[in-house]
Amino acid sequence: MTLLEEIIQNYLSPISAKKFPLLEDDKKKDVILKLISGAVFCDAWEAYFVYAQENGIPLTDEMAFEAVHAVGLDVFSVHLWIEAARSCSNRENRLEIYHLGLSVPLYERYRLYEEYKAYNDGDSTKLIDANEAFDKVLECERWPDRYAHFCSDSDRVEVRKQWISLFQYMKDILENGILEKEIQIRRMILAYRQMCAQLPEDDSCWYDYCLFLLDTVGDKELALETALGGLNEVQNNSFALQNVVNILYSGENDSTLLDVADKALFSQRVIGEELAHTPSGMNKESVKRFRRIGKLAASEGVHDWKVYSQWSMSEHLIVKDPQMASKVLENGVVCCSPSHADAILLQDEAIQYHLAQHHEREALGYAEQQVEEASARHDVGRKKAAWNRLVSTENKLSLTLSKAEGRRNEVFPRSQLQSFLEKVRVGCYLPCSKEELHWMQFLEDFEAKKSAEMDPTFQWMEVPREKRLSPTLTAPVFFESVDESCWPALMIAPNLFEAKESDDPDAVVGPREFCGKLVYRLQVDKSTKARFQREDQVRKARDLNSSSLGKPESPFGRLIMLLKERSFTENQKQHLHILSLEWIITQLISSELNLSEILNKKGRRT
Numbered sequence: 001m002t003l004l005e006e007i008i009q010n011y012l013s014p015i016s017a018k019k020f021p022l023l024e025d026d027k028k029k030d031v032i033l034k035l036i037s038g039a040v041f042c043d044a045w046e047a048y049f050v051y052a053q054e055n056g057i058p059l060t061d062e063m064a065f066e067a068v069h070a071v072g073l074d075v076f077s078v079h080l081w082i083e084a085a086r087s088c089s090n091r092e093n094r095l096e097i098y099h100l101g102l103s104v105p106l107y108e109r110y111r112l113y114e115e116y117k118a119y120n121d122g123d124s125t126k127l128i129d130a131n132e133a134f135d136k137v138l139e140c141e142r143w144p145d146r147y148a149h150f151c152s153d154s155d156r157v158e159v160r161k162q163w164i165s166l167f168q169y170m171k172d173i174l175e176n177g178i179l180e181k182e183i184q185i186r187r188m189i190l191a192y193r194q195m196c197a198q199l200p201e202d203d204s205c206w207y208d209y210c211l212f213l214l215d216t217v218g219d220k221e222l223a224l225e226t227a228l229g230g231l232n233e234v235q236n237n238s239f240a241l242q243n244v245v246n247i248l249y250s251g252e253n254d255s256t257l258l259d260v261a262d263k264a265l266f267s268q269r270v271i272g273e274e275l276a277h278t279p280s281g282m283n284k285e286s287v288k289r290f291r292r293i294g295k296l297a298a299s300e301g302v303h304d305w306k307v308y309s310q311w312s313m314s315e316h317l318i319v320k321d322p323q324m325a326s327k328v329l330e331n332g333v334v335c336c337s338p339s340h341a342d343a344i345l346l347q348d349e350a351i352q353y354h355l356a357q358h359h360e361r362e363a364l365g366y367a368e369q370q371v372e373e374a375s376a377r378h379d380v381g382r383k384k385a386a387w388n389r390l391v392s393t394e395n396k397l398s399l400t401l402s403k404a405e406g407r408r409n410e411v412f413p414r415s416q417l418q419s420f421l422e423k424v425r426v427g428c429y430l431p432c433s434k435e436e437l438h439w440m441q442f443l444e445d446f447e448a449k450k451s452a453e454m455d456p457t458f459q460w461m462e463v464p465r466e467k468r469l470s471p472t473l474t475a476p477v478f479f480e481s482v483d484e485s486c487w488p489a490l491m492i493a494p495n496l497f498e499a500k501e502s503d504d505p506d507a508v509v510g511p512r513e514f515c516g517k518l519v520y521r522l523q524v525d526k527s528t529k530a531r532f533q534r535e536d537q538v539r540k541a542r543d544l545n546s547s548s549l550g551k552p553e554s555p556f557g558r559l560i561m562l563l564k565e566r567s568f569t570e571n572q573k574q575h576l577h578i579l580s581l582e583w584i585i586t587q588l589i590s591s592e593l594n595l596s597e598i599l600n601k602k603g604r605r606t
Helices: 003-009 014-022 025-036 042-054 061-071 078-086 091-101 109-119 125-140 153-172 181-198 203-217 220-233 239-250 260-276 284-299 305-317 322-335 340-356 360-375 380-397 404-411 416-424 434-452 526-544 555-562 570-577 581-590 595-605
Strands: 512-514 520-522
Touching: 003 014, 003 025, 014 025, 014 042, 025 042, 042 061, 042 078, 061 078, 061 091, 078 091, 078 109, 091 109, 153 181, 153 203, 153 260, 181 203, 181 220, 203 220, 203 239, 203 260, 220 239, 260 284, 260 305, 284 305, 284 322, 305 322, 305 340, 322 340, 322 360, 340 360, 340 380, 360 380, 380 404
Parallel strands: none
Antiparallel strands: 512 520
């Protein structure tokens, strides 16, 4: 990068103004105009006066006033005041510049006073008294080095701390200081601009400047312009500045100031920055002002949870008062009760705070309060979230006798797998592989589906004797008589499934009557009486060694016995092949199961 490009890129830096004389003469004209446009350091205008004298450019009174109005409040601008006064052709204008310069704090201010005394022999007693008062102010103010070179981030942080310490002192003497409040505010605005010019990539500098313009100056337009300029410098990579821009744009058409909650947040942030960078660690007056902002917001009914959360965190981290932080959270939940969402968010903050402090009773108390408030509403999602928060709180506390999970399962039943994963999960990690997890999930889904399905119910209907299963025949069909001896034996396949207890004919069924001391008397019903009779028959058959009392024959068994010894001719076999199975079933259902007699009747008809 060439020297010209470096100066143009950092035209607000005082280092660029010091390097300006090193440029070639033909390039200085455009560069000097760039340096004085929006200058925040006196070095740029001093370079302009030197350039004008070297090139014979006349300096007017208007140019002199413009220079001192732009950067005349810079504490190192005494040489600029002297040059501006010398360039004035009008005596009144020159005296006015002397008086203006002697009414603000400047380092080496005696040089301007000597110029004024040599030019005017009037009474200067008041100016001498002001000199002594301004010297006291400059002794307490510690201005950072504007020509510092940043070799690392630690150098930038050190300069940033020096600026914060300077602003803290300037704010402390803003109300009851030696300088007038208006002059002090103008000095602070110039100091903020110098800080932003020296640290343009630090968004906190731009954010502090915006807060000062909103809280102290009350200039929303300048604050918006500053925030947009800061976003341009940090390449839109600042949530804080973007938030300021959104708030200012949203209230652009509103004639009123920011609402109480936003004003409280801004004021808390400003004073919190002061407390965080106080050398002694704590300033009692600043702490009182900080707490007064939160109390005022609570008295005005502010239910924005961010106000009380920011207050509590500042009490804990900056003021180092954990009891006050806990009290702020407790009272803040009460103040946020009109807004259910804000109350939940602040309760979550309170739970996290007490978990970090290992306060078991307080953390569980806020979690139980969330469950109570959610149970009174008809929002199932918030109920589940409240119960999950309670279970999570107990797990983080590592309680040995945790009961919240059982209570939650009673209200919202959960599967065993979900409960298992919730117990053993460590962050995003599980104590098993993905395949094992999928297999466990499959087994759980399979069992759930299996238990949900019901066994099919079969309803049997007794067919009347007159009803036919086969379709009605259009023409009569005649069959020849069949020789029963030709029928082969019908082999029934064994049943592969065991009968249920309810289907077992020998099972003891029926109600029982309690007779005292574990003695029950069976009440004999029809099924039990039939079982007794079957048992008697089997017992008699076993004693007589006879098969005459076997089990009753089934219709198919009777059919086999009747046709066992019959033989068929070839013609009969051909008719049997075309025999309708539906006709046989119809005859078995509607007749007396005497198939030989039916076949003989059919044969006689033919």
